[in-house]
Amino acid sequence: MAGILPLDLRVREAASLFEAKKGVCQSWLGDREIERMSSAMDAPHPAEQQSLEFGNLVDEEQYNNLNHLDVRIFTDGSKIEGRVGAALSIWDGEVEIRSLKLALAPYCTVYQAELLALSYAVKEAQLRNGSTFGVFSDSKAALLTVTNHGSLHPLAVNIRKMLKECTLQNKTVALYWIKAHAGLEGNERADQLAKEAALLSKRSPHYDLCPVSYVKRIIRGGSLDEWNRRYRDSDRxxxxxxxxxxxxxxxxxxxxxxxxxxxxxxxxxxxxxxxxxxxxxxxxxxxxxxxxxxxxxxxxxxxxxxxxxxxxxxxxxxxxxxxxxxxxxxxxxxxxxxxxxxxxxxxxxxxxxxxxxx
Structure with a gap:
């Protein structure tokens, strides 16, 4: 058929484009480490898995009914002006007793920031005195990842491990999804802290593993640039x-x-x-x-x-x-x-x- 390149030429073109993709990826990554999923072999046996779920709070009245909690920890993640941050706001009753800002590398995602905030929240529950803790997040995606034992995201795997250790310490850590910007003071505070962490932090990132989605985007961009160059230079x-x-x-x-x-x-x-x-x-x-x-x-x-x-x-x-x-x-x-x-x-x-x- 007219216009179809010979097989050997197509193979050479494909090989050349592959090398171009590889070069773009290697030159961009440098010393950056790609975020890899945990091995399924490291997961606990199904019989030893802890049953996990999260509650859904759609209004302030439902939140006010959680009077049994000793400590409430609000989490949030933010990406703003090309920078990424996460934060915790820890409350005892109506008083914030501690806050924590976390910086992530600029190529990280909000999803990673939300998971990182959850991991630090559960770690706080591990280290603090008290027996009942509530961890609140407005990221349903992050909570679904944590409660799904089939997800091998390294942050989620670490969170599940810490939740099990909390159980062994006779601590109850309940996870809750809350609606964003619904007027809850703790949630608004965490949102403000996350934005500050993204915009103002000058310290080394707390998390800098490069998400696979970003690597794919870099490769895709490099491929399109190479494709565009060949397209413009060709007489076809x-x-x-x-x-x-x-x-x-x-x-x-x-x-x-x-x-x-x-x-x-x-x-x-x-x-x-x-x-x-x-x-x-x-x-x-x-x-x-x-x-x-x-x-x-x-x-x-x-x-x-x-x-x-x-x-x-x-x-x-x-x-x-x-x-x-x-x-x-x-x-x-x-x-x-x-x-x-x-x-x-x-x-x-x-x-x-x-x-x-x-």
């Missing part, structure tokens, strides 16, 4: 470059589109157009029906062919943009324009396909 895909001059921008646009055969034809130039058909000896004359000697290309059909002048005029009046070569890359991406433009282009493709087939 001349029609596609009219619509998508930048491969990275094209990636984010095309993945949201429902691609059809007709859309593929006008964005690649590979379709039932006289110029394309003549190139592969499927038609004798590459000319458009509007004028002998004028090649029937996608650019000509969409931007200047008089046969479709009426449709073009109507579209330009609706979108208030001139349909020319320079604007095609805008017409296919702008939110309030692209659907109208795609309908216009598809209509032309269908008419031309039918004419050339006959």
């Amino acid at each position: 895909a001349s029609v596609t470059k009219i619509f998508f001059p930048d491969a990275v921008a094209a990636y984010s646009t095309v993945r949201k589109m429902r691609i059809t055969g007709h859309i593929t034809q006008f964005t690649t130039g590979h379709g039932g157009f006289s110029e394309y058909l003549a190139r592969f000896k499927r038609k004798g004359d590459p000319s458009c029906a509007c004028e002998p000697g004028m090649p029937e290309t996608v650019e000509h059909l969409l931007t200047s062919c008089p046969i479709f002048g009426k449709q073009r005029f109507e579209l330009e009046n609706k979108i208030n943009i001139t349909v020319n070569k320079e604007n095609l890359c805008k017409l296919i991406v702008e939110k309030n324009v692209k659907e109208l433009f795609i309908d216009y282009a598809v209509q032309i493709v269908k008419i031309v396909n039918k004419k050339n087939k006959e």
Whole structure:
């Protein structure tokens, strides 16, 4: 099939791209350590696993009913201005008795920050006097991770281990999910502390393991940059470059589109157009029906062919943009324009396909 690279060339291209990805990853990581899941072999036997669950508090009245708790520990995580922090606010009755700010590396996630805060909260329960502790978090994702024995996230595994040790100390540690910004003083205080930890901390991070999701994002970014370089430097895909001059921008646009055969034809130039058909000896004359000697290309059909002048005029009046070569890359991406433009282009493709087939 025309346009398909030979197998050996495709293999070399794939190998080259793999090496580029590997290089991007290694150069970015440096001495950073990737966060790895704990081994399932280190998990306790199912018969020895502690049953874990968390309560859901949706209003202040439910919170006020927890009068039996000796100590209440509020946790939160925050990512703001590219920096990450977590915090604890520890309360005895109506009084905050201690607070703790935790810094994380800037590439860490809020999810990691929430789990780190929970781990420090349970550690506080281990070390403090008292028999009943309540740990409050507004991150349901973090709580679900902790209570799911199948999750091998290292922070969650460590939390479960400490919860079991608390049980052996005859301490009860109850986990609760609370609605964020619902007016609970302890929760608001933890939120404020977490933001301060993210923005103001100048100490070494308490946690700096790099999440796999971030590594993937770095590799993806490197791959897209390399793809874009090859795309721009190549003499192929001349029609596609009219619509998508930048491969990275094209990636984010095309993945949201429902691609059809007709859309593929006008964005690649590979379709039932006289110029394309003549190139592969499927038609004798590459000319458009509007004028002998004028090649029937996608650019000509969409931007200047008089046969479709009426449709073009109507579209330009609706979108208030001139349909020319320079604007095609805008017409296919702008939110309030692209659907109208795609309908216009598809209509032309269908008419031309039918004419050339006959």
